[in-house]
Amino acid sequence: MRAPAAPRRVVVTGLGVVSPAGTGLDAFWKGLQTEVEPARERRVPDFDPSPWLSGKQARHLDRFTHFAVAAAAMALEDCGGVPEVDLSRAGVQLGTGIGGVGTLETQVGVLAARGPGRVSPFTIPMVMPNAGAATVSLRHGFRGPSETLTTACAAGTHSVAAGARMVADGRCDVVLAGGAESSMTPTTVAAFTVMTALSKTGVSQPFDVARHGFCIAEGAAVLVLEEREAALARGARVYGEVLGAASTCDAHHITAPSPGGVGAAACMRLALDDAELGAGDIRAVNAHGTSTPLNDAAEATAVTTVFGPYGVPVSSIKGVTGHGLGAAGALEAASVLLSFVHRELPPTMGTTEVDPELTVDVVLAPRAWEPGPTISNSFGFGGHNGSLVLGPA
Amino acid sequence: MTTTDDLSQQLLELTAEQLSVAPAQLVRDASLAEDLGLDSLAAIEWGMAIEDAFGISMPEDAMEHVSTYGDVQDLVQRLAAVPTQA
Numbered sequence: 001m002r003a004p005a006a007p008r009r010v011v012v013t014g015l016g017v018v019s020p021a022g023t024g025l026d027a028f029w030k031g032l033q034t035e036v037e038p039a040r041e042r043r044v045p046d047f048d049p050s051p052w053l054s055g056k057q058a059r060h061l062d063r064f065t066h067f068a069v070a071a072a073a074m075a076l077e078d079c080g081g082v083p084e085v086d087l088s089r090a091g092v093q094l095g096t097g098i099g100g101v102g103t104l105e106t107q108v109g110v111l112a113a114r115g116p117g118r119v120s121p122f123t124i125p126m127v128m129p130n131a132g133a134a135t136v137s138l139r140h141g142f143r144g145p146s147e148t149l150t151t152a153c154a155a156g157t158h159s160v161a162a163g164a165r166m167v168a169d170g171r172c173d174v175v176l177a178g179g180a181e182s183s184m185t186p187t188t189v190a191a192f193t194v195m196t197a198l199s200k201t202g203v204s205q206p207f208d209v210a211r212h213g214f215c216i217a218e219g220a221a222v223l224v225l226e227e228r229e230a231a232l233a234r235g236a237r238v239y240g241e242v243l244g245a246a247s248t249c250d251a252h253h254i255t256a257p258s259p260g261g262v263g264a265a266a267c268m269r270l271a272l273d274d275a276e277l278g279a280g281d282i283r284a285v286n287a288h289g290t291s292t293p294l295n296d297a298a299e300a301t302a303v304t305t306v307f308g309p310y311g312v313p314v315s316s317i318k319g320v321t322g323h324g325l326g327a328a329g330a331l332e333a334a335s336v337l338l339s340f341v342h343r344e345l346p347p348t349m350g351t352t353e354v355d356p357e358l359t360v361d362v363v364l365a366p367r368a369w370e371p372g373p374t375i376s377n378s379f380g381f382g383g384h385n386g387s388l389v390l391g392p393a
Numbered sequence: 394m395t396t397t398d399d400l401s402q403q404l405l406e407l408t409a410e411q412l413s414v415a416p417a418q419l420v421r422d423a424s425l426a427e428d429l430g431l432d433s434l435a436a437i438e439w440g441m442a443i444e445d446a447f448g449i450s451m452p453e454d455a456m457e458h459v460s461t462y463g464d465v466q467d468l469v470q471r472l473a474a475v476p477t478q479a
Contacts, residue, residue: 056413060434118445121437 010164011393013236014079014224015334016071016178019327020044020217021320024074029338032317032346033366038202041184042217042322060122061135062100067220067327068132068180069139075176075222079236082140083226085173091144092133092176093163094222095155097326097380098183099129105185132180132220144172152380153288154247155179156221156329157388161245163225168242173227178330180220192216195255199291204323205350206289206316207296207362214290217322221330223337238393239337243373244275250383256294261302263385268306268375271387275373279307282389283372284345285360286336288379289316290323291350295379300358309359313367319350329378333388340371340392397470400447404469407446408462411439421463429462447473 017023020042021031036042049058049066052073058066072092076082082090103126107119125131130148137146145166149158156179163177192198199213231238248270250263257263272279285307288299303314317335324331339345345367354362371392378386409416412429425431431439436456443465444451449472459465 054413118441121434121441125434 004169007168008170009228010167010225010242011228011231012223012239012242012337013226013231014075015239015337016074016078016222017219017331017334018044018047018067018071019219019221019321019324019331021317023047025078025338028334029342032320032335032349034320035349036320040198040202040215041189042215043184044219060126062103062126062131063182064096064100064180064218064220065126065132065135067182067218068094068136068222071178071180071220071222072136072140072176075224076140079224083174083234087141088143089171089173090140090142090175091163091166091172092137092142092146093149093159093166094133094136094176095149095151095159095179095326095330096129096132097150097152097155097181098188099150100127100131101183101188102185103127105187136176142176150326151384151386152382153323153325153328154378154380154384154386155326156331157333157376157378157386158247158329158384160223160242160330160333161247161386161388163223164242164245167225167227173230175225176222177225178220178222179327181325181327182218183325184216184218189216197292203350204291204319205352206287206291206318206348207300207314207354207358207360208291208351209353209355211291211293211296211355214292214318215322217324219321219324219327219331221327221334223330223333240340240393241391242388243277243391244271244273244389246270246274246387248385250385252383254383255381257298257379258383259298261298261305263383264299264302264377264379265305267385267387268302268377271375271389275389277373277389281373282307282312282375283369284339284374285312285314286332286374286376287314287316288377289314289318289348291318296355297358299377299379300360304359310361312361313345313363313369314360315346315363316348317346319348329376329386329388332376332378333390336374336376336390339374343368343371345369400470400473401466403446404443404466407442408439411442419462421461421466423462425460425462425465443469449473
Protein backbone atom coordinates (compact mmCIF):
# COMPACT_ATOMS: atom_id res chain seq x y z
CA MET A 1 0.00 0.00 0.00
CA ARG A 2 1.24 3.44 -0.82
CA ALA A 3 1.17 6.52 1.38
CA PRO A 4 -0.19 9.65 -0.27
CA ALA A 5 2.51 11.88 -1.73
CA ALA A 6 1.16 14.97 -0.01
CA PRO A 7 -1.68 14.78 2.49
CA ARG A 8 -4.46 17.20 1.67
CA ARG A 9 -6.00 19.61 4.18
CA VAL A 10 -9.53 18.83 5.33
CA VAL A 11 -12.18 21.38 6.22
CA VAL A 12 -15.70 21.16 7.62
CA THR A 13 -18.26 22.86 5.39
CA GLY A 14 -21.56 21.62 6.80
CA LEU A 15 -23.07 20.42 10.06
CA GLY A 16 -26.25 18.54 10.93
CA VAL A 17 -27.36 17.81 14.48
CA VAL A 18 -30.15 15.81 16.10
CA SER A 19 -29.89 15.96 19.87
CA PRO A 20 -31.85 16.07 23.12
CA ALA A 21 -30.33 19.55 23.51
CA GLY A 22 -31.87 20.64 20.20
CA THR A 23 -32.22 19.61 16.57
CA GLY A 24 -30.69 21.99 14.03
CA LEU A 25 -27.66 24.16 14.71
CA ASP A 26 -29.36 27.17 16.32
CA ALA A 27 -31.49 25.08 18.65
CA PHE A 28 -28.51 22.89 19.55
CA TRP A 29 -26.20 25.81 20.36
CA LYS A 30 -28.92 27.53 22.42
CA GLY A 31 -29.68 24.23 24.13
CA LEU A 32 -26.06 23.85 25.22
CA GLN A 33 -26.47 26.96 27.38
CA THR A 34 -29.89 26.03 28.77
CA GLU A 35 -30.52 24.34 32.08
CA VAL A 36 -32.39 21.05 31.78
CA GLU A 37 -34.64 19.09 34.12
CA PRO A 38 -32.97 16.05 35.64
CA ALA A 39 -33.49 12.99 33.42
CA ARG A 40 -31.55 9.76 33.53
CA GLU A 41 -32.67 8.97 29.97
CA ARG A 42 -32.43 11.84 27.49
CA ARG A 43 -34.38 11.38 24.29
CA VAL A 44 -34.67 13.66 21.30
CA PRO A 45 -38.05 15.28 22.02
CA ASP A 46 -40.79 14.97 19.39
CA PHE A 47 -38.47 13.73 16.66
CA ASP A 48 -40.38 13.40 13.40
CA PRO A 49 -38.59 11.66 10.50
CA SER A 50 -41.24 12.67 7.95
CA PRO A 51 -39.30 15.60 6.44
CA TRP A 52 -36.69 13.05 5.32
CA LEU A 53 -38.42 9.69 5.12
CA SER A 54 -41.79 8.41 3.92
CA GLY A 55 -43.86 6.44 6.40
CA LYS A 56 -42.92 3.21 4.67
CA GLN A 57 -39.20 4.05 4.62
CA ALA A 58 -39.29 5.05 8.29
CA ARG A 59 -41.03 1.79 9.24
CA HIS A 60 -38.19 -0.19 7.69
CA LEU A 61 -35.36 1.73 9.39
CA ASP A 62 -34.35 1.82 13.05
CA ARG A 63 -34.56 5.12 14.92
CA PHE A 64 -30.77 5.47 14.93
CA THR A 65 -30.87 5.43 11.13
CA HIS A 66 -33.68 8.02 11.13
CA PHE A 67 -31.29 10.25 13.08
CA ALA A 68 -28.40 9.50 10.71
CA VAL A 69 -30.48 10.32 7.63
CA ALA A 70 -31.79 13.54 9.19
CA ALA A 71 -28.38 14.74 10.39
CA ALA A 72 -26.75 13.94 7.03
CA ALA A 73 -29.49 15.71 5.08
CA MET A 74 -29.27 18.78 7.32
CA ALA A 75 -25.47 18.82 6.99
CA LEU A 76 -25.68 18.70 3.19
CA GLU A 77 -28.31 21.42 3.17
CA ASP A 78 -26.10 23.48 5.48
CA CYS A 79 -23.19 23.26 3.02
CA GLY A 80 -25.38 24.28 0.10
CA GLY A 81 -26.29 20.84 -1.25
CA VAL A 82 -24.17 17.90 -2.36
CA PRO A 83 -20.85 19.38 -3.51
CA GLU A 84 -20.23 18.80 -7.22
CA VAL A 85 -17.81 15.92 -7.05
CA ASP A 86 -17.46 12.54 -8.71
CA LEU A 87 -19.80 10.52 -6.47
CA SER A 88 -17.46 7.53 -6.64
CA ARG A 89 -15.14 9.77 -4.58
CA ALA A 90 -17.86 10.66 -2.05
CA GLY A 91 -17.83 8.63 1.17
CA VAL A 92 -19.60 8.06 4.45
CA GLN A 93 -18.07 7.28 7.85
CA LEU A 94 -20.87 6.94 10.35
CA GLY A 95 -20.21 5.34 13.70
CA THR A 96 -22.53 3.97 16.33
CA GLY A 97 -22.04 2.41 19.73
CA ILE A 98 -24.66 -0.32 19.55
CA GLY A 99 -26.74 0.05 16.38
CA GLY A 100 -30.38 -0.92 16.06
CA VAL A 101 -30.80 -2.71 19.34
CA GLY A 102 -34.31 -1.26 19.78
CA THR A 103 -35.45 -3.14 16.70
CA LEU A 104 -33.77 -6.30 17.92
CA GLU A 105 -35.52 -6.03 21.26
CA THR A 106 -38.90 -5.57 19.57
CA GLN A 107 -38.33 -8.61 17.37
CA VAL A 108 -37.25 -10.73 20.35
CA GLY A 109 -40.71 -9.95 21.70
CA VAL A 110 -42.32 -10.93 18.38
CA LEU A 111 -40.38 -14.20 18.36
CA ALA A 112 -41.50 -15.05 21.89
CA ALA A 113 -45.13 -14.10 21.31
CA ARG A 114 -45.77 -15.26 17.73
CA GLY A 115 -42.94 -17.54 16.71
CA PRO A 116 -40.08 -17.39 14.22
CA GLY A 117 -42.34 -17.08 11.17
CA ARG A 118 -43.47 -13.61 12.22
CA VAL A 119 -40.06 -12.03 12.83
CA SER A 120 -39.78 -9.08 10.44
CA PRO A 121 -37.75 -9.71 7.27
CA PHE A 122 -36.33 -6.22 7.82
CA THR A 123 -34.82 -7.14 11.19
CA ILE A 124 -31.21 -7.66 10.06
CA PRO A 125 -30.93 -4.60 7.79
CA MET A 126 -32.52 -2.49 10.55
CA VAL A 127 -30.35 -3.81 13.39
CA MET A 128 -26.96 -3.87 11.66
CA PRO A 129 -24.69 -1.08 12.97
CA ASN A 130 -23.77 -0.06 9.40
CA ALA A 131 -27.44 0.59 8.51
CA GLY A 132 -26.97 4.32 9.11
CA ALA A 133 -23.96 4.62 6.82
CA ALA A 134 -25.54 2.40 4.17
CA THR A 135 -28.81 4.33 4.15
CA VAL A 136 -27.05 7.69 3.90
CA SER A 137 -24.92 6.45 0.96
CA LEU A 138 -27.97 5.01 -0.76
CA ARG A 139 -29.94 8.20 -0.32
CA HIS A 140 -27.32 10.52 -1.77
CA GLY A 141 -25.78 8.13 -4.29
CA PHE A 142 -22.36 8.26 -2.61
CA ARG A 143 -20.45 5.34 -4.13
CA GLY A 144 -17.12 5.74 -2.34
CA PRO A 145 -16.29 4.02 0.96
CA SER A 146 -19.24 3.73 3.34
CA GLU A 147 -18.14 2.41 6.68
CA THR A 148 -19.10 2.14 10.32
CA LEU A 149 -16.73 2.08 13.23
CA THR A 150 -18.12 0.70 16.45
CA THR A 151 -15.79 1.66 19.27
CA ALA A 152 -18.55 2.19 21.83
CA CYS A 153 -18.55 5.78 23.08
CA ALA A 154 -15.50 6.72 21.01
CA ALA A 155 -17.18 5.82 17.70
CA GLY A 156 -18.25 9.38 16.81
CA THR A 157 -14.78 10.81 17.24
CA HIS A 158 -13.10 7.90 15.49
CA SER A 159 -15.52 8.23 12.58
CA VAL A 160 -14.85 11.93 12.07
CA ALA A 161 -11.13 11.13 12.17
CA ALA A 162 -11.49 8.24 9.72
CA GLY A 163 -13.60 10.37 7.39
CA ALA A 164 -11.05 13.18 7.46
CA ARG A 165 -8.30 10.65 6.72
CA MET A 166 -10.16 9.53 3.58
CA VAL A 167 -10.12 13.11 2.34
CA ALA A 168 -6.53 13.78 3.45
CA ASP A 169 -5.31 10.61 1.75
CA GLY A 170 -6.94 11.59 -1.52
CA ARG A 171 -9.42 8.69 -1.63
CA CYS A 172 -12.44 10.96 -1.30
CA ASP A 173 -13.27 14.56 -2.12
CA VAL A 174 -16.26 14.75 0.20
CA VAL A 175 -17.17 12.62 3.21
CA LEU A 176 -20.19 12.68 5.48
CA ALA A 177 -18.73 11.75 8.86
CA GLY A 178 -20.18 11.45 12.33
CA GLY A 179 -22.18 9.20 14.58
CA ALA A 180 -25.74 8.14 15.30
CA GLU A 181 -27.20 6.40 18.32
CA SER A 182 -30.59 5.41 19.65
CA SER A 183 -30.11 2.44 21.89
CA MET A 184 -32.09 3.18 25.03
CA THR A 185 -34.15 0.05 25.47
CA PRO A 186 -35.45 -1.58 28.64
CA THR A 187 -32.61 -4.09 28.42
CA THR A 188 -29.74 -1.68 27.73
CA VAL A 189 -30.93 0.76 30.40
CA ALA A 190 -31.18 -2.13 32.88
CA ALA A 191 -27.71 -3.30 31.87
CA PHE A 192 -26.11 0.12 32.31
CA THR A 193 -28.00 0.44 35.61
CA VAL A 194 -26.81 -2.83 37.10
CA MET A 195 -23.23 -1.96 36.22
CA THR A 196 -23.82 1.29 38.20
CA ALA A 197 -22.85 3.46 35.23
CA LEU A 198 -25.97 5.66 35.22
CA SER A 199 -26.76 8.71 37.33
CA LYS A 200 -29.29 7.92 40.06
CA THR A 201 -30.54 11.50 40.24
CA GLY A 202 -30.78 12.15 36.51
CA VAL A 203 -28.28 14.98 36.84
CA SER A 204 -25.32 14.92 34.48
CA GLN A 205 -22.56 16.90 36.23
CA PRO A 206 -19.19 16.38 34.57
CA PHE A 207 -16.18 16.91 36.87
CA ASP A 208 -18.48 17.82 39.79
CA VAL A 209 -17.53 16.60 43.25
CA ALA A 210 -20.99 14.95 43.45
CA ARG A 211 -20.88 13.24 40.04
CA HIS A 212 -21.88 9.59 40.18
CA GLY A 213 -22.90 8.43 36.73
CA PHE A 214 -23.93 9.43 33.22
CA CYS A 215 -27.35 10.13 31.75
CA ILE A 216 -27.90 7.87 28.75
CA ALA A 217 -28.92 9.70 25.60
CA GLU A 218 -29.46 9.47 21.87
CA GLY A 219 -28.87 11.65 18.83
CA ALA A 220 -26.69 12.11 15.78
CA ALA A 221 -24.31 14.58 14.25
CA VAL A 222 -22.86 14.62 10.75
CA LEU A 223 -20.05 16.79 9.42
CA VAL A 224 -19.44 17.49 5.74
CA LEU A 225 -15.70 17.09 5.23
CA GLU A 226 -14.07 18.41 2.06
CA GLU A 227 -10.67 18.95 0.62
CA ARG A 228 -9.72 22.51 1.59
CA GLU A 229 -8.68 23.93 -1.79
CA ALA A 230 -11.80 22.69 -3.57
CA ALA A 231 -14.04 23.99 -0.79
CA LEU A 232 -12.42 27.41 -0.88
CA ALA A 233 -12.54 27.48 -4.68
CA ARG A 234 -16.30 27.01 -4.67
CA GLY A 235 -16.71 29.66 -1.98
CA ALA A 236 -17.93 27.26 0.68
CA ARG A 237 -18.47 28.54 4.20
CA VAL A 238 -15.79 26.85 6.33
CA TYR A 239 -16.48 26.10 10.00
CA GLY A 240 -12.99 24.90 10.70
CA GLU A 241 -10.29 22.44 9.82
CA VAL A 242 -9.54 18.92 11.00
CA LEU A 243 -5.94 19.43 12.01
CA GLY A 244 -5.16 16.01 13.41
CA ALA A 245 -6.45 12.91 15.14
CA ALA A 246 -5.32 9.86 17.04
CA SER A 247 -6.59 6.54 18.29
CA THR A 248 -5.19 4.34 21.04
CA CYS A 249 -6.34 1.55 23.32
CA ASP A 250 -5.76 1.33 27.06
CA ALA A 251 -5.38 -2.46 26.91
CA HIS A 252 -6.13 -2.31 30.62
CA HIS A 253 -9.75 -3.29 31.40
CA ILE A 254 -12.91 -3.84 29.37
CA THR A 255 -14.73 -0.89 30.98
CA ALA A 256 -12.50 0.98 33.45
CA PRO A 257 -10.03 3.58 32.13
CA SER A 258 -6.35 3.01 32.74
CA PRO A 259 -5.23 4.52 36.06
CA GLY A 260 -3.93 8.05 35.73
CA GLY A 261 -5.53 8.33 32.31
CA VAL A 262 -2.29 7.23 30.67
CA GLY A 263 -4.10 5.90 27.59
CA ALA A 264 -6.01 9.14 27.18
CA ALA A 265 -2.86 11.22 27.62
CA ALA A 266 -1.03 9.13 25.03
CA CYS A 267 -3.91 9.60 22.61
CA MET A 268 -4.00 13.39 23.05
CA ARG A 269 -0.23 13.60 22.51
CA LEU A 270 -0.41 11.55 19.33
CA ALA A 271 -3.23 13.78 18.06
CA LEU A 272 -1.08 16.86 18.74
CA ASP A 273 1.80 15.25 16.83
CA ASP A 274 -0.54 14.47 13.95
CA ALA A 275 -1.61 18.12 13.91
CA GLU A 276 2.03 19.22 14.18
CA LEU A 277 1.09 21.28 17.24
CA GLY A 278 2.50 21.48 20.76
CA ALA A 279 0.42 21.35 23.94
CA GLY A 280 0.88 25.13 24.25
CA ASP A 281 -0.95 25.66 20.95
CA ILE A 282 -4.19 24.16 22.25
CA ARG A 283 -6.73 26.75 23.44
CA ALA A 284 -9.55 24.50 24.70
CA VAL A 285 -10.49 20.93 25.48
CA ASN A 286 -13.89 19.52 24.66
CA ALA A 287 -13.94 16.73 27.21
CA HIS A 288 -15.47 13.31 27.05
CA GLY A 289 -16.61 14.33 30.57
CA THR A 290 -19.33 11.76 31.14
CA SER A 291 -20.01 12.56 34.82
CA THR A 292 -18.85 9.15 36.00
CA PRO A 293 -16.35 9.14 38.87
CA LEU A 294 -13.76 7.08 36.97
CA ASN A 295 -13.92 8.71 33.53
CA ASP A 296 -13.75 12.27 34.76
CA ALA A 297 -10.90 11.56 37.17
CA ALA A 298 -8.84 9.76 34.53
CA GLU A 299 -9.56 12.39 31.89
CA ALA A 300 -8.76 15.31 34.23
CA THR A 301 -5.50 13.63 35.15
CA ALA A 302 -4.67 13.08 31.49
CA VAL A 303 -5.49 16.70 30.61
CA THR A 304 -3.29 17.84 33.50
CA THR A 305 -0.49 15.56 32.33
CA VAL A 306 -0.55 16.97 28.81
CA PHE A 307 -1.47 20.63 29.39
CA GLY A 308 -0.41 21.23 33.01
CA PRO A 309 -2.66 22.04 35.99
CA TYR A 310 -5.46 24.41 35.00
CA GLY A 311 -3.54 24.84 31.73
CA VAL A 312 -6.45 25.02 29.32
CA PRO A 313 -10.23 25.56 29.59
CA VAL A 314 -12.25 22.32 29.62
CA SER A 315 -15.93 22.01 28.66
CA SER A 316 -18.21 19.01 28.65
CA ILE A 317 -21.55 19.43 26.90
CA LYS A 318 -22.86 16.17 28.41
CA GLY A 319 -24.48 18.13 31.25
CA VAL A 320 -27.16 18.95 28.67
CA THR A 321 -26.88 16.36 25.91
CA GLY A 322 -26.37 13.44 28.25
CA HIS A 323 -24.16 10.70 26.92
CA GLY A 324 -25.04 9.96 23.31
CA LEU A 325 -22.64 6.98 23.23
CA GLY A 326 -21.55 6.47 19.60
CA ALA A 327 -23.01 9.85 18.61
CA ALA A 328 -21.29 11.74 21.43
CA GLY A 329 -17.97 12.47 19.73
CA ALA A 330 -19.68 13.77 16.61
CA LEU A 331 -22.04 15.99 18.61
CA GLU A 332 -19.06 17.31 20.52
CA ALA A 333 -17.08 17.99 17.33
CA ALA A 334 -20.10 19.96 16.11
CA SER A 335 -20.14 21.94 19.37
CA VAL A 336 -16.43 22.77 18.95
CA LEU A 337 -17.03 24.04 15.41
CA LEU A 338 -19.97 26.13 16.63
CA SER A 339 -17.80 27.51 19.44
CA PHE A 340 -15.54 28.90 16.67
CA VAL A 341 -18.52 30.58 15.00
CA HIS A 342 -20.00 32.00 18.22
CA ARG A 343 -16.60 32.83 19.70
CA GLU A 344 -17.72 31.33 22.97
CA LEU A 345 -16.90 28.17 24.89
CA PRO A 346 -20.00 26.23 25.93
CA PRO A 347 -20.56 25.78 29.67
CA THR A 348 -20.40 22.50 31.55
CA MET A 349 -24.05 22.56 32.59
CA GLY A 350 -25.17 20.62 35.64
CA THR A 351 -21.86 21.14 37.37
CA THR A 352 -21.82 23.48 40.34
CA GLU A 353 -18.82 22.44 42.41
CA VAL A 354 -15.79 21.13 40.58
CA ASP A 355 -14.14 18.20 42.33
CA PRO A 356 -11.16 19.77 44.15
CA GLU A 357 -9.13 16.66 43.36
CA LEU A 358 -9.26 17.55 39.66
CA THR A 359 -6.76 20.18 38.58
CA VAL A 360 -8.58 21.35 35.45
CA ASP A 361 -10.18 24.69 34.53
CA VAL A 362 -13.77 23.56 34.02
CA VAL A 363 -15.82 26.10 32.05
CA LEU A 364 -18.95 26.55 34.18
CA ALA A 365 -20.54 29.51 32.38
CA PRO A 366 -20.38 30.50 28.70
CA ARG A 367 -16.93 32.00 28.20
CA ALA A 368 -15.96 34.40 25.42
CA TRP A 369 -12.75 33.37 23.67
CA GLU A 370 -10.53 33.91 20.68
CA PRO A 371 -11.07 30.65 18.79
CA GLY A 372 -7.99 28.48 18.52
CA PRO A 373 -7.00 24.84 18.11
CA THR A 374 -9.21 22.65 20.26
CA ILE A 375 -8.90 19.01 21.21
CA SER A 376 -12.04 16.89 21.50
CA ASN A 377 -11.81 13.58 23.37
CA SER A 378 -13.89 10.44 23.40
CA PHE A 379 -13.28 7.28 25.37
CA GLY A 380 -15.20 4.05 24.97
CA PHE A 381 -15.80 0.81 26.81
CA GLY A 382 -13.12 -1.52 25.56
CA GLY A 383 -10.46 1.05 26.42
CA HIS A 384 -10.80 2.83 23.07
CA ASN A 385 -9.48 6.39 23.05
CA GLY A 386 -10.04 8.96 20.34
CA SER A 387 -8.83 12.56 20.12
CA LEU A 388 -9.54 15.03 17.38
CA VAL A 389 -7.80 18.35 16.90
CA LEU A 390 -9.99 20.98 15.27
CA GLY A 391 -8.93 24.49 14.33
CA PRO A 392 -10.87 27.58 13.28
CA ALA A 393 -11.07 28.43 9.57
CA MET B 394 -70.12 -15.19 5.38
CA THR B 395 -66.98 -13.79 3.76
CA THR B 396 -67.49 -13.20 0.08
CA THR B 397 -64.97 -12.60 -2.68
CA ASP B 398 -65.95 -8.93 -2.65
CA ASP B 399 -65.27 -8.73 1.10
CA LEU B 400 -61.97 -10.46 0.57
CA SER B 401 -60.99 -8.17 -2.30
CA GLN B 402 -61.84 -5.10 -0.27
CA GLN B 403 -59.95 -6.35 2.78
CA LEU B 404 -56.90 -7.25 0.66
CA LEU B 405 -57.03 -3.85 -1.00
CA GLU B 406 -57.08 -1.96 2.30
CA LEU B 407 -54.35 -4.11 3.81
CA THR B 408 -52.16 -3.76 0.73
CA ALA B 409 -52.60 -0.02 0.43
CA GLU B 410 -51.41 0.35 4.01
CA GLN B 411 -48.60 -2.20 3.84
CA LEU B 412 -47.12 -0.90 0.59
CA SER B 413 -47.98 2.77 1.21
CA VAL B 414 -49.78 3.04 -2.14
CA ALA B 415 -53.09 4.62 -3.13
CA PRO B 416 -55.98 2.12 -3.40
CA ALA B 417 -56.53 3.34 -6.98
CA GLN B 418 -53.12 1.92 -7.91
CA LEU B 419 -54.22 -1.56 -6.93
CA VAL B 420 -55.59 -2.76 -10.25
CA ARG B 421 -55.30 -6.36 -11.43
CA ASP B 422 -52.48 -5.79 -13.90
CA ALA B 423 -50.40 -3.52 -11.63
CA SER B 424 -46.84 -4.84 -11.65
CA LEU B 425 -45.71 -5.51 -8.08
CA ALA B 426 -42.12 -4.48 -8.72
CA GLU B 427 -42.54 -1.67 -11.22
CA ASP B 428 -45.88 -0.10 -10.33
CA LEU B 429 -46.06 -0.82 -6.61
CA GLY B 430 -42.34 -0.63 -5.74
CA LEU B 431 -42.30 -4.04 -4.07
CA ASP B 432 -38.91 -5.56 -3.26
CA SER B 433 -38.16 -9.02 -1.90
CA LEU B 434 -38.20 -8.02 1.78
CA ALA B 435 -41.37 -5.96 1.50
CA ALA B 436 -42.98 -8.93 -0.30
CA ILE B 437 -42.22 -11.20 2.64
CA GLU B 438 -43.62 -8.68 5.10
CA TRP B 439 -46.74 -8.23 2.98
CA GLY B 440 -47.13 -12.02 2.78
CA MET B 441 -47.03 -12.27 6.57
CA ALA B 442 -49.70 -9.59 6.90
CA ILE B 443 -51.90 -11.42 4.38
CA GLU B 444 -51.51 -14.71 6.25
CA ASP B 445 -52.45 -13.03 9.51
CA ALA B 446 -55.42 -11.17 8.05
CA PHE B 447 -56.96 -14.15 6.28
CA GLY B 448 -55.85 -16.94 8.58
CA ILE B 449 -54.14 -18.72 5.71
CA SER B 450 -50.73 -20.24 5.25
CA MET B 451 -48.90 -19.52 2.03
CA PRO B 452 -46.24 -21.84 0.61
CA GLU B 453 -42.80 -20.45 1.46
CA ASP B 454 -42.03 -19.49 -2.12
CA ALA B 455 -45.54 -18.25 -2.95
CA MET B 456 -44.53 -14.61 -3.23
CA GLU B 457 -41.77 -15.52 -5.67
CA HIS B 458 -44.33 -16.70 -8.22
CA VAL B 459 -46.51 -13.61 -8.39
CA SER B 460 -45.84 -10.61 -10.54
CA THR B 461 -49.06 -8.60 -10.60
CA TYR B 462 -51.59 -7.54 -8.02
CA GLY B 463 -54.13 -9.78 -9.79
CA ASP B 464 -51.84 -12.78 -9.20
CA VAL B 465 -51.92 -12.05 -5.49
CA GLN B 466 -55.70 -11.61 -5.49
CA ASP B 467 -56.04 -15.03 -7.14
CA LEU B 468 -53.56 -16.64 -4.77
CA VAL B 469 -55.30 -15.34 -1.68
CA GLN B 470 -58.70 -16.27 -3.10
CA ARG B 471 -57.53 -19.81 -3.74
CA LEU B 472 -55.93 -20.28 -0.32
CA ALA B 473 -58.80 -18.70 1.56
CA ALA B 474 -61.16 -20.85 -0.54
CA VAL B 475 -64.09 -18.53 -0.03
CA PRO B 476 -67.20 -19.34 -2.00
CA THR B 477 -67.73 -17.24 -5.09
CA GLN B 478 -70.56 -14.79 -4.82
CA ALA B 479 -73.86 -16.27 -5.85
